[in-house]
Amino acid sequence: MIFGSFERLLALRYLRARRREGFVSVVAIFSLVGIFLGVGTLIVVMSVMSGFRHELLSQILGVNGHLSVLGISQPIADYQAVAKRIDAVPGVVSATPIVEGQVMATDDGRATGALVRGIRPEDLKARTLVSDSIRAGSLKNFHGEDAVAIGTRLAQRFGIAVGDGITLIAPEFTVTTIGSVPRIKTYRVVALFEVGMYEYDSSYIYMPLEAAQIFFRLKDQVNAVEVFVEDPTKVGLLRIAIRRAAGLEYRTLDWQDANSSFFNAVQTEKTVMFLILSLIIVVAAFNITSGQYMLVKGKGRDIAILRTMGATSGMVLRIFFLSGAMIGVLGTLLGVAGGVAFTLNIQTVQGWVEQLAGTAVFDPAVYFLSKLPARLNWEEVGQVVAMALAISFLAPLLPAWLAARLDPVVALRNE
Secondary structure, three states, X not given: OOOOHHHHHHHHHHHOOOOOOHHHHHHHHXXXXXXXXXXXXXXXXXXXXXXXXXXXXXXHHHHOOOEEEEEOOOOEOOHHHHHHHHHOOOOEEEEEEEEEEEEEEEEXXXXXXXXXXXXXXXXXXXXXXXXXXXXXXXXHHOOOOOEEEEEHHHHHHHOOOOOOEEEEEEEEEEEEOOEEEEEEEEEEEEXXXXXXXXXXXXXXXXXXXXXXXXXXXXXXXXXXEEEEEOOHHHHHHHHHHHHXXXXXXXXXXXXXXXXXXXXHHHHHHHXXXXXXXXXXXXXXXXXXXXXXXXXXXXXXXXXXXHHHOOOOHHHHHHHHHHHHHHHHHHHHHHHHHHHHHHHHOHHHHHHHHHXXXXXXXXXXXXXXXXXXXXXXXXXXXXXXXXXXXHHHHHOOHHHHHHHHOOOHHHHHHHO
16 A cells, blocks of 8 residues: 555544644644535536536427528428428438417417417427426317417416417518508417426417418418437538438528527536636645645654654655545545535425525526426546545645655754
């Protein structure tokens, strides 16, 4: 072993508080607590940021396509042929024609903006994130010219339930003999869904494709063909092949382009949080250095006696290095245990805090998701542990080196 039993025993003894070294012990305790808090907080924050990104990615890619084929100057007329050609591209799972448009949803004097997505009933049932999240009603009734499925939060805003009506107003106007009038139609709510993302649950309205074509006046046309691929991370490699299959008169837009600024912001925030919280560990490491330096100054006589009894400078260095490193190692282990335990029970902790505070600490209207996500990434935990241990091992090196260079004659003379 690198450290002998005598060295370990003496290092542990120097960590114990005595009356003369009481202040040194207090500094060691604060260093331990600092590393514990720094490591634990880093693990929790990194897990929450990873969970936030993962949940958003899964929600976005579960509701929307991985890539959209769009018309350059006009809607897609031969959409069935286009979808069939795209389906034949290797790596493509499905190609779904849709009609999408902004509307004003109103009911009983209340109004809000919403996004209508016209889709074939069988295609909506194939999107399990939506079809498996039906909270009321059924997609069996999702057919005809007056049926819609809306999110639970939109239903709560209007106070409507399955079977009630919701009025939609299109932004385009119809020109009549008496002037321009908006297109208005009332639809029957046949199902309520809740996918867990606030934006979708509060503003998305699904409508049968044919009904959407009638409402937006796109007879036998669609706005886009949404494409799902086997591996969303490699959609860029299939983009050229999909456009060639669809036709050069169409353009493509993948999920990375559509959400690049958002996910880049999440990644930047994660990196900045890592750097900021790492300063907690660095500050604790400085406390280890100062505490060990004071310990070396107070143990000059002990060092001199050890040297006169035959202890080498390397042995002295290892003793004081070990006494300081043990603080960092113990703090890191406690931080990992606390951070992992907190992450695994973060929903329970969130419930306790909300009960004590009497208010929601995670507003879905602000953070998009309806619950606080946390995804433990053991690779990131390993990176945090490696960083904390590296800092903990570097912190006591200088005091230990000074102890090893201490001249026993000078030390005894000063005593």
